Amino acid sequence: MKLIDGFEISIISNDNYVSVEHRVLAKTSKEPRISVVAFFNVGTQADSDYFGPLPKLLSPDKPALYCKFTVPEFNESFFSKGLESKSFIQKVRL
Numbered sequence: 001m002k003l004i005d006g007f008e009i010s011i012i013s014n015d016n017y018v019s020v021e022h023r024v025l026a027k028t029s030k031e032p033r034i035s036v037v038a039f040f041n042v043g044t045q046a047d048s049d050y051f052g053p054l055p056k057l058l059s060p061d062k063p064a065l066y067c068k069f070t071v072p073e074f075n076e077s078f079f080s081k082g083l084e085s086k087s088f089i090q091k092v093r094l
Contacts, residue, residue: 007088007089008051010066011051011053011066011092012051012052012053012054014053014054014062014066049070051068051069051070051071052064052066052069053065053066064094065093065094066089066094067094069092077091
């Protein structure tokens with residue numbers, strides 16, 4: 001399975017749920033197809049707020065797979081990565 005940068009659910013759920021590439025099998029009918037997009041904006045969070053796996057989903061048998069990060073850390077990584085850079089989810093994976 002190819003992970004994509006809709007990675008938030010993977011990090012928050014500690015890989016209990018993963019994002020996958022969006023695929024559609026369109027019917028051959030002439031009806032129009034509609035796509036709906038939803039954006040998640042973390043820009044209103046304080047710089048000291050950390051994001052990472054939910055503590056309730058962690059245990060000694062299932063430790064965190066990702067480190068915690070702040071919005072500024074995410075923004076710096078997102079806006080500075082080049083075409084050959086690894087994705088953010090690879091950077092925060094432990």
